[in-house]
Amino acid sequence: MAHLLGAENISVSYGIRTVLDSVSLGLNEGDRIGMVGRNGDGKSTLMRLLSLRTTPDEGRVTKRGDVNIGYLDQQDVLNGDLPVGVAIVGEAADHEWAANPQIREIMAGLVEDVDWHAKVSSLSGGQRRRVALAKLLIEPHDVIMLDEPTNHLDVEGVAWLARHLKERWRPTEGAFLVVTHDRWFLDEVCTRTWEVHDGTVDPFDGGYAAYVLARAERDRMAAVVENKRQQLVKKELAWLRRGAPARTSKPKFRIEAANEIIADVPEPRDKVALSKMATARLGKDVLDLEKVSYTPPPRESDTNDGGAPLFDNITLRLAPGERLGLVGVNGAGKTTLLRLLNGEIQPDSGKVKRGKTVQTAMLTQEVRELDELMDLRVIEVIQRERQVFNVGGREVSAGQLVEQLGFSKEKQWTPVRDLSGGERRRLQLLRLLVGEPNVLMLDEPTNDLDTDTLAAVEDVLDGWPGTLVVVSHDRYLLERVTDHQMALLGDGKLRGLPGGVDQYLQLREEALASGDLKGTTTAPDAASAGSPSAGSPAGAQAGSAAAKSAHTxxxxxxxxxxxxxxxxxxxxxxxxxxxxxxxxxxxxxxxxxxxxxxxxxxxxxxxxxxxxxxxxxxxxxxxxxxx
Incomplete structure (x- = not known):
């Protein structure tokens, strides 16, 4: 396979911390690579280097002269003043891009429900992400680099992107490199995995599942070596205890030998161990929504006085210890449903019943709760809750608790404003847990978290005894920590999904194919090849089914x-x-x-x-x- 680009002995340091140390690697045609690693270990840095957007402190990055690299930044870099159409295709006439079937397919898959003439600044986070993806994918790149492309995408968008990347090139053509926490996505599209850690990059064959198996085998072999080392240490210490006190030369020699054995033991990797907090007792009643309807107030950018209702006479009852996953298209009302359950907003009609002993906690997408704490240090944020905590039947200090979460003793004194997005998310989750809620609501909890941290989060959620409601596009997480899923299909109703996420995708595909569900606005009709539509406001659901007869x-x-x-x-x-x-x-x-x-x-x-x-x-x- 032809070589596309490569790095030779590249090193990058920030202050006294070395992020990449003499790393050499390359991309060839046909490579489908996923990159994993802890937050802050250098995944995005390596991607920026390989895309020639920045230069290393040492070493060099080279590419074949005719290679075209496309790059999706983790942050929103679109010009907010541009209309959506101009942001994607520039000043190109409609017939120029509409004549290309691949571009039409990308437009239909990503921005069909986005107002073609709306300003980018008026779009939701998920819509802006899809506009940025569409702009990147319609261009003829040889290499595509995607930094957290699934952030803010719904389950349907993630599935479409996976299908597109699998079908974009022939198996021996093109290449892509993707950084994402979405393990289903990694398994679906990647044939190789790079793990970035401790200044180096370890390659593995296969997607996420194969990588986990290979890493487990590597760790097992390392454990065997470590066990032998520990046995030697025990023998040396046992000899010291048995040695004659008067024969000081031998104990001194043995002490030095033991120190040499221990000296080359590598530092343990940051072990993220989210602690299981005591949970306030839940009564028989938790949270119930009874025949609730809700229409959000119009935004300033809305051209009409009101839109279709997000919820139309829905009923939801949460039981003690229930574990519910919510999926749905962007804008269907998932976050709004959590806010109703949390008591932040009130419905237009219907009732929200709350049990007497219910204590809720909600992790928002943007972690706004930390905004007022930006000048505090990590340890101070937790100390404001309490100084001492009961974990697993023993008392631990705030410092010990924060260290269990993966914040080293040095990191504990870092101001919140200097933390990465993933570190802030970890801190806020711990802050919620130490508040001892018995109903925990998580809105897209996987955003900005690395796969190791996600595994630790899933571990603590497995044993968390309260009621759990999770909104996420991460299929792996939903199937791992929730017992059943429900869907908001954009028609104001809440539907159970005994078949899980696969059933949801099938329902959406059937509804869109039959025209029962339509987006709020539409992009230009590519088939017309020249007459862009104005993007009309959302109407009521077309062809709604006849009213169901009431049941006794x-x-x-x-x-x-x-x-x-x-x-x-x-x-x-x-x-x-x-x-x-x-x-x-x-x-x-x-x-x-x-x-x-x-x-x-x-x-x-x-x-x-x-x-x-x-x-x-x-x-x-x-x-x-x-x-």
Whole structure:
């Protein structure tokens, strides 16, 4: 494969801290590389160097003369005064870009619901991100570098971008390098992984899952070496304890030998261990939304007096210990729903019932809660909550707690204003947890966090005993920490997703194909190749279904019982299916394979799958009664 660009012995330092130390690597045609590492370890720095946007302190970056590099910055760099159309295609006439099918496909996938004539400054964060992506992707780059491209994108946008990158070039053409915390995205599009850590870059074959397995094996081998070292240390210390006190020369010699053994032990990597906080007791009632409707007030940029309602007669009941994931298109009202649950805004109609013992905490997307604390140091932010905390049955100081979160003793005295985005997010999450809430709401918690920190966050959320509501485009996180998901489809309704995120994407695809759901505004119709539309305000849902007949309270009670029964049966069937698969694997791995047994096990597995499918249909029918 032809070489595109490369780095030779590049080094970068900030003050006394070395971020990259004599790193050499390159990109070839056909490379599909994901870059992972802790916040602050140099991922974005390396990407800027490779894109020739900055120069290293030492070494050099070279590229083939005709290579064109496209770069998506992590920050918003669009001119806010430009109309969306000009920001994407410049002054090009409509027929110039509309004649290209690939450009039409990009426009349809990213900015179909964005007002072509609106100023960039009036767009939401997700819309600006899609405009920036569209501007980059319509250009004929040989190499594309994307720094956190999934930030502010909804699940649908992330899925579209993954599909586009997989289909953009032939397997042996082009290359891209992506920094992202979205592990599903890394697995979906990347064939190689670079881990940036401790001033160096380690390459791994495969996407995120393959990287995790390879790193686990590397850590296992390192643990074996460390175990041998520890055994030697124990022997030396044991000898010291047994040694004759009068024979001072040997103990001194042995002390020196022990020190030599310990001296080359590498510093432990920052271990992010989010501490499990005590949670105030939840009563029987938590948070209920009953027949709630809400229409947001018009923005200054709106040309009409009011838009369609975000929520139209929705009902949501949160149970103690429930773990709910929310997905939906940008602008469908996910954040607004959290604000309703948190009591920040009130509905136009309907009721919000709050249990007497409920204590909520909400992590916002922008971490605005730290704005007033910018001059405080990390340790001071936590000390303002309390000086001593109870963690795992023992008391720890604020300093010990902050260090467990990954802030070293030196970092604890860093002002909040000097922290990276990911570090601020970690600090605010810890600040919320030490407040001992029993209902935790997280709005896009994965933004700006590295994959190691995400794993630590997931670990603490696994054991967190309160009620959890998560809004996220990160499919990996949703499936990892929530028990079930619900969707806002942009039609004012809230719908359950027994099939998870895959079902949501299928529903959106079917709705868009049938015209049941439309975006608020549209880009120019590329097929017309010349007559741009003005981008009209959102109308009501087209072709809405006939009103459903009301169900009696007795029917709803029966539906609830059916749902509980079906869920228990589905759990048992899943366990049966797992057991049958294990038996098939065990039988198939034997030297003398029993094909009759395999056929019998396979038939049983098919019967279980058919029963599961039948129960899932019953579940859907019962859930519709409760909607």
């Amino acid at each position: 309270e007795a029917e709803k009670r029966q539906a609830k019982k059916d749902l509980n029964r079906i869920e228990r049966q589905l759990t048992k069937l899943t366990q049966q299916a797992d057991k049958l698969k294990e038996q098939m694997t065990e039988s198939g791995s034997k030297a003398d394979v029993d094909f009759e047994l395999l056929a019998d096990l396979n038939k049983k597995l098919q019967d279980v799958a058919a029963e599961q499918e039948e129960l899932e249909m019953e579940w859907l029918e019962a859930s519709e009664i409760l909607e």
